Each structure stands twice: as C-alpha cells, then as structure tokens.
Amino acid sequence: MDHLAETIYTMEYNFTAIEQKWQQFWEKNKTFKTSDDTSRKKYYILDMFPYPSGAGLHVGHPEGYTATDIVSRYKRMKGFNVLHPMGWDAFGLPAEQYAIQTGTHPAVTTQKNCDNFRRQIKSLGLSYDWDREINTTDPRYFKWTQWIFIQLYNTWFDEQQQKGRPISELKVPDNYKSQGFDNKNAYIDAKRLAYYDNAQVWWCENCKIVCANEEVLTDGTHEKCGYQVVKKNLKQWMLRIPHYAERLLDGLEGLDWPEGVKDMQKNWIGRSTGAEVHFPLAGSDKSIEVYTTRPDTLFGATYMVLAPEHELVNEITTPEHRQTVSEYTRAASLKSELDRTELAKEKTGVFTGSYAINPLTNQQIPVWVADYVLTGYGTGAIMAVPAHDTRDFDFAKTFGLPVVCILDPEQNTDNESRQKILEGNMCWPEDGQYINSANPDKGIDINGLNKENGIQKIVEWLEQQQIGKAKINYKLRDWLFSRQRYWGEPFPVIHWEDGEITMLNENDLPLELPELDKYEPGANGESPLANADEWLIVTDKNGRKGRRETNTMPQWAGSCWYYLRYIDPANNEAPFNKAKENYWMPVDLYIGGAEHAVLHLLYSRFWHKVLYDLGIVSTDEPFQKLYNQGMILAFAYETSTGAKVATDMVEEKEGKFYHIENGEEVQQIVAKMSKSLKNVVNPDDVVERYGADSLRLYEMFMGPLDATKPWADQGVKGVFGFLGRVYRFFANLDNINGHNKEDAEVLKLLHQTIIKVESDIENLKFNTAISALMVFTNLAIKKGKVCKETAELFTQILSPFAPHLGEELWNLYGHTGSITYEPWPIANPEFLKEDTFEYPVSFNGKMRFKLELPIDMPVNEIEQEVLNNPRSEKWMEQKTVRKIIVVPKKIINVVVS
C-alpha cells in the first residue's frame, strides 16, 4: 500500500488516469444504482433532460448537471435514498430535417446523438443510475405518452368541483339527448380535454411545410428559408388547458420556485377580473357581448369595436359599407399576427354602418371593425372608452370619434394635464373620481366614487338589470397539440369514413411510426405520415374504412411526464407502479434553464394535475423545488463602432485588447458563445486538458448557480491548480500523520468548513462552498502536516464536488470501497468553541482598530476596556463621548462629537 501510494505520489496529479479508473469502477460496481427501498427516506433530484443534438454537449449542460450531482452525492452521504436519473428528449426537428436531406432514418441519427451525449455525460463523472435511462422516442416509452393522451381525451373538467373527471361520469343534459346521437356526442366532445378542430398554423409556401411558432422570426419570415409565412387552417388536436387555469394558478402558491418563474407563469395564465356586458344593436334584436375589466367606465363608452373575425361582422354591416368592411377583413386575415402587432403605432379600422346602444346612457354608438381587437381573447368585441383606455384613445383620435371624460383625475396629476383630460384631449387610465356617471332613469349613479367602488357598484347594477355579469378571463389559450411531422409520437387515433373518431385500445399501444422512403411532407401540409399508405389505412371488423391521424405530437409531449417514467422505467404493464410513484413523488429538486419557465413547466403541471384528478399520481404538483441555472456566456470583443471581433483576431497587451491585423484597440464584452465569434467552449476539450473534476469545480466556482456568467479559461486553470495542490498535499502520505493530536487551529477550521460546506450545498451556493474548501486546503498546506482523520474528513466533504479525486484519496487512505455512501461528517461543537472575540472598534461608524476581548465579557466592562484603551485616545481628543454601542460578538461603536 505504502509503495503504491509512493509511486502515485511521485507522479503529478494524473487526472486522466484517476478519472478513468473511477468511472470504470462506478460502472462495473453499479455504484449509483437506486433501489426502491421504501423504508428509507427518499430524495428525488431531477435535471431537465437534454435534446441530444448533433453538436454534442455544450458547457451549459454540465452546469446544472454538476449542481444536481453534488446535491445527489451529498444526500447519499446524508443517508437518503437518492433518485437521480438521466434520459433523452429525443424527438425533434433536426433529425427529421437531416432525414429529408440524406434519407437517414431519424432513429439512426437520434441513436448516434444519444450515444455521444451519454459518452460525454459519463466522462463528467455524474452519478446517474443508468439503468433508469429513458428515451422519449423509444416505443416502450411513447406507448405511455399515447396512453396519457387517451386519458386526456377521456377526461372532462368539472367546473363545480374544479376537477378533471372521467368522461363516463359526464351527464348529458336531457335536451341534448333528445336531439339524437350526434348532438350528444358533440356535447361530450366539447367537454373533452383533448379535441379535434380547425386551427390556424403557420405555413411556408416555399418549403411547403408547417412551421412551429419558434421557427417564425419576428419579421414574419421562416427562419430556414427567409420566405414569408402565412396562416393556414388545418384540422388539429387541441388541449383545453385553460380549464385548469385556476388550478395552475393556485398550485403555484405552495411551491418552492423562483418568484420570477411563478410571476411568468401567472402572467402567461393572465387572469383578469371584469364583466361581460350586452350591448343591444339599434334596430335589431341582436346584441354584442363584450368583456371589459373596466365596467365602471361604461358611461364613457362612445363606440364599439369588433375583431375582423367576429361572427357578427357580416351580419351587421350595412350595404353601403359592405365593400370597405369586406376588404378590411380580408386584408386582416392575410396579415400575420406579427404584422398586426408590428403596426401597433398606427391603428386601422372601418365603420360597419351599424349602431349599438349604450345600456347606461341609451345613446347610439357606432360599431367599428378593427384589428387591434383580437378574436381569441374575451368575446372578440369591446366597448371603447377612449377617455380612459390608451388604445381606444389612439383609435378615436385617428378616426375622429368622440371622447367623453367620466373620471376626474383630481389631485392624481398636474393641473394642466387634468384640464386636457377633462376636455377629452388626453387619456387617463388611472384612478380618480367619477363625473358624468349617473342616469336617474336607470337608477344608477357612481359620481364621486373611486375606481374600486365604481366597478363594484356598476357590476351589481348590471347583474340586477340582467345585462351583464362579473366575469373572470384568462389569456391562456387552448394548446395546439399536433405537428405536421414524422419524428414525433403518433396519435393513437383513427378517423373513420363516417366521421367518427376513435382512440386505439390500450393493448394496441404503442402505435409505432411506419418506415418511410422519403420524409418530405405530404400534400396540403399533411405530415409525411400521409404517404405511408399501408400504415395509414385501416378497416374495422365491419368493413368500415378509417385513416390514422397523420399529425404527431409536439416535442413537449414526451417531456410532460418523463419524471414519472424514471420511477419505473421498464414497466410494460403501466406507465409506472403506483406504490413506487407514491414513494418517489414529488420531485424534491428540479434544476434546469430558465427558458422553460413557462411552457414546459406549465404543460407538465397541467398533465400532472389531470393525472392527479384521475387518481393516477399521488401529488397535485410534480416539482416541489425548482431552481434555474444561469446561462454561461463567453468573452468576445467589440470595436468602437460596435462591430464584433472574433476572439482569435484579438491579442492582449498590458490588460488592453488589440486587433491583431490593424492594431485597433477593442473592448472586451460578454456575449453568447457562437461559432462566428470563435468563443465556443467544448466540454470534451476541457476534460481532456484539465479533467472532469476541474470542469465540474470551475462551473460551480464561477459564481452563483443562477447567475449569467462568462466563461474564462484562466478560471479553469485556477481550480485545476487547486485540485493539483489538494492532490500533492493530501495524496502524499508523508504529510498525513497517523497518531499525533491534531493542531487546534486546523481542527477548528476543519469543523467550521464541514458546517459551511453542508449549509452551502443545502442552499445551492456551491461557489462559496468551494471557496471554503480552498481556505482549508491553504491552511493545511501551511501547517505542513495533518492527521489522517483530518485528511479523511476533508476528503469526504470534497468528494461531492470532485468525486474522482475524492475516491482516489479515500483509496489511498486504505479504504477499499467507494466513498459514495460514507456518512457525511458531523461537525463537533467542541472544536468550534471560542474564548475570545476580536472586536472591530469604530468611532462614529468608522473602524479604527481591533480589540480582542473575552467572549463573555459584560457590556459595561467592554465599554471601560474601549475607553481605557490607549488606541482610543486619538479619536476622543477634544471630543465628548456621547454613546457607546456594543453588540456582543459583532461590533463596538463609539459616538463622539
């Protein structure tokens, strides 16, 4: 043993040999295999699983993975049964596009990329239980994605109970039943959480392909070809996520998530309270229904606006306006939503020729059509109150419509503005006091009230008169759940020739993808599956013909429930075993990028709540604690004109940076890693040059986990140097003294470090934990020798951060097994005792000198000590001591004047 240690020590810190040795050891011994021993306390630590791209791992990936790995290793040492899995979110566009270009089956590309990702991840020494690896493209996995889709289809949301329930429990009202089978089915279909309907999608005429939202740039062009995209109506699967809006909002309350993410979800759900109001049409028995958050401003409604797509537009347009209105609505339909918002500054619209009646004033007000009113929100129609809504104000000014002020801003603004507002020449969307807001004939008067009371009183009146009612609205829309793609989960759906839609039986799952020769899209925007004739056409036992759904599910589908599959990844009878689910859920810690703050996390929560309502999972929320890792950026350079300069075109001289060709001075900036700036860092290179432990340590040492921070190669060298120091000192058994009593200073710092590292890991503050490990190492090296027990304790608290080095040292100290399950050290308070405290002594708040005093000295004695201290004289000369503040074990401040 001694001889072995000697040989290894005489070598330098050979990280490559050490890391390979231990990675093989872990693999061979299945060190990180997780049992489902429900008698132990569990801890479920989840990473957002990656899309295995052809480019391989980016340095951003190991950041979150290392953080969760440190927590996993720490929790194991703390005695927890830790579930820490990894898998692949492997459906997606790039593999399909590659297939179109080369004919390579996406599964082949995907397999290759997964293998590469797995190799890279394993090279980082991350402690995943690889027996639980999952892949969303594996039929054994997506069988259950399809199964969950069927559950969604067979569920409706009971408003009263605020709960999803099996469709079989839905009572169809008698009047629907009496109208026959079709109506009954239509009623049921209208309640299902998954439904099939027309929806607008982006369509690229050039590529003859449907584009996802993310593929459409802000100027309305397709990111791949630069062609303008248009909207197209296609039959799509949709999910009624808005039914769960309130539940998704409520559920956020109990979660340990960053406030910012909760806010983003709240904004996305976009709950608003207001009222629905009916405006009768003049000379007609029809009425227009509007939604408003400001029913209090009804007295100021001087016109109405319908969205161009509103169903009443055609009906109410008078013959003399027909031409202009139809031209306008046609133009609007051709415009993309982006165009519409693009033109936000200039409002457009046309008059329909019809008038509605303001139910409060009984005045006739014109009805316009304008695209600043959106069809998807509220009722697609508004009452316009130009005096108190900026958008309506802009529109009214453009078209010369009347502006009637009904809310006096009073002292809320300056006098000049107030005059303009009262005259209708300025908009006032804030609070104030109502004026011109009474109609004795109708029995309503809110003059003199403020906004809050005004809203309440008007809503009460509307409900009494039965012309409106309080209403809650959400921005959240139905989720478009199908893509015209090949490389996604096929829907377990058959469309029969008689119009019926059925789901496959559970025993017919999974429905796998057919083999194709070509991956080009089908005709009319259908997915490539439309070309798979043999797969596509089915016949039932009665000879009825049907066609399979040709759309596939979006990439979100597989990631909506993957955390559940890790619990029981090989189960072929169910998505997971219930008892295991009950044991492992919820996820205790979930770390990933903030780019998933809304969609992925909202969609998962939605599915999870449905599964919860159906009794399939045991928790209402899936992810108890969420944390976002920050982005890793890189340095780049910029000339005085703002032109970016690639890193290989810059040289450093005396702390300044110059262009190597023209010598111009350039500024160092922080930018995203990109090929063009030549500042992309490849984890493989870092592992090769400095080792996995250095990469891990550096990524954690860079700064707070959630901060955006730039990569600096010098910084990697820094932590590499630290690990080298650790190795040279702690692996040299000459420095490790077997029997001597440990130095008190070392002992005290060691136990302080144990406490510090423990609490820092608990709070995900890895940068300061590493700093504490460095401080201790510096002291140990300074002392020259430490006891074996000290070295072992240090090795244990180091090992979650630098696991390969941890194992190596542990082994050198004579242990044969892995350090993985060694119990986390417990700090001994004996060694932490302090007899004295070094007080900083301030005069008028400025620290002047330090004074060491016994730790339990009474305050009055401390005061005497300070006043009698010769060093105090200088600061009290010619002055009177007004007060002495003594905060025990903190500070002393003498106030003089």
Added chain:
RNA sequence: GCCGAAGUGGCGGAAUUGGUAGACGCGCAUGACUCAAAAUCAUGUACCUUCACGGGUGUGUGGGUUCGAUUCCCACCUUCGGUACCA
C-alpha cells in the same frame, strides 16, 4: 410600455434578521527553484496620499432613515431576461 433580475477592485465574484467591504480564485508584481522557460513554492496587490507610521475616498447616481447602510426607504440611470394592442 409592462413584469422580473442585476449594477461591488484590472477580471469572476464574497459579505445582507443593518455591524470589520473586497473572502476565494484569476491576473499582475517581487522573490525562491532553474542554464533558461514552464510548472511549483513564498510574499504583496481597491483607489488616492505618504519613505514609512498613518490619513482620506470608495459597493451605478442623487436624496433619506440610523450610532452604523453594499444591505432598509424614495427618486433616477444603465445592463440583461421575459412579455407585448389580452380590453
């Protein structure tokens, strides 16, 4: 526009129930080792001033509260992320 996060040495960053600003690391400087370099080791390193002791200034800007403010309050500036005609 709205919502959120953040501004601290040459650089990454540390310190907040208000209590020694700059831990730790990089970089830099000096020294040791070396023929030399690298690596390693030691010492120093916020800025101004002073030979030095010391003194002054300092956490984006301007105010305020306090014995004491990086930390709390008000106003503002800048950067980043999200969102955008949601009535």
